[in-house]
Amino acid sequence: MSSPLSLAVMLPTIVPAGPFTISVGLLVTIFYLFRPLYTTSKQISWILTTTAGAVMTLSSLPFLYCYAQAGADVTGVPLLPAFAYVTNRFFQGYLVTDLAIGAVVYRDQVTLSTGWVHHTIYLHIVELAIRRSWMHVFCIAGVMEFPTFLLGLMCLRPRLRNNTVFAVAFFTTRIAFHIALLWSYFVHRDVALGGSAVPAMILAAVLPMHALWFYGCLRGFVRRARTPAPQPTTIRLDIYASATPPILTASPAGVVTSQEVAPHETVVRRSMRIRSRIRRRATQAFVTRSEHARELVRALPALWEIWWSWESGLRAVTPHAMQARGWIEERTGKGVSDYVGLASPPAGNVA
Structure with a gap:
């Protein structure tokens, strides 16, 4: 595994001054300008990577344009040696800067495989491309950093996250x-x-790593599809007649209740008041009819006595019969004879 010290010893023999030094200075400046905007170690680690992804994607556009104009033929890709040289040195500057700052600031994000090993290998690949005049090959392949730019942007701005766009x-x-x-x-x-198959061999060696990363991306889609959607939060309102504003509290189960509700006429309160009024009227009517029924039951013996007296031709009526007679006339407004179903009272006076 390489370290910042070994890289410092190795760099003078690999990377000359000039575009590399300027690139390192610009990247360090960008990092410390944007670092205060982020708090987590993961976001801080993506500042340099997102910047490099954007620069490499933009730098690949002239080569991609000529590649498309030539009908997807690599023989039509221009060399553009000066521009390609600066682009290659910039990427080397990013690799070294990311390892150096990462070893100090966000060490937990610089892993062995995707950090030290990956960056060291690519540092030598780019140097090989520069020395063998294959810089244009690396530049046109720089468009492969576009997904890296998207991933970094989604990490720095989570609200922009779109897994489908990244996968495509x-x-x-x-x-x-x-x-x-x-x-x-x-x-x-x-x-x-010039007859060399080395660039094709390097591309072939890197392809399995990209395929493995894409497989992990697809597994993430499957895992998220199998995860059940979160249930909607249940809202419960306990309504009380009070003049103070409502105070909402959240229970541990996620149920929101209100201790007090404003006195404004809401649809819920109006419907509750109507139902309460209907129940009160029904209860009063039931109680009234029940009282009448109970009084009638208590008066049945006296009614029977009155009817029996008239049937037997008796003229003397007991006090209970007199009480029942007065109750009937007071409640119904009818005479006793009409109430019990007689056409007319028997002859004589009832004393």
């Missing part, structure tokens, strides 16, 4: 375009690369 961009650049470049540079190696 990753497959388009690092799988489909990668395979197209690999095949084209292998088939046209005599014209485009």
Whole structure:
């Protein structure tokens, strides 16, 4: 595993001053300008990577344009040696700066495989491309950093996260375009690369790593699809007649209650008041009818006595019968004879 000290010893023999030094200075400045905007170690670690992804994607556009104009033929990709040289040195500057700052500031984010090993290998690959005049190959492949730029942007701005866009961009650049470049540079190696198959071999060696990353992306889609959607939060309002504003509290189960509700006429309160009024009227009517029924039951013996007296021709009526007679006339407004179903009272006076 490489370390900042070993890289410092190795750099003078690999990377000369000039564009590399300027790139390192710019990247360090950008890092410390944007670092105060983020708090987590993960976000801080993506500042340099997102910047490098944007620069490499933009730098690949002239080469991609000529590649498309030539009908997807790598023999039509221009060399642009000066521009390609600066771009390659910039990427080397990013690799070294990310390791150096990461070893001090966000050490927990610099892993062995995706940090030290990955950056060290690419540092030598870019140096090989510079020394063998394959800089344009690395520049056109720089569009593969577009998914890295998107991923960094989504990490720095989580509200922009879109897994589908990232997956499509990753497959388009690092799988489909990668395979197209690999095949084209292998088939046209005599014209485009002076007969060397090394760029095609490097592309072939990197492809499994990209395929493994894309497989992990697809597994994430499957895992999220199988995860049940969160249940909606249940809202319960306990309504009380009070003049003070409502005080909302959240229970541990996620149920929101209100201790007091404003006195304004809401639909809920109006419906509750109407139902209460109906229940009160029904209860009063039931109680009234029940009282009448109970009084009638208590008066039945006296009514029977009155009817029996008239049937027997008796003229003397007991006090209970007199009480029942007065109750009937008071409640119904009818005479006793009409109430009990007689057409007319028997002859004589009832004393």
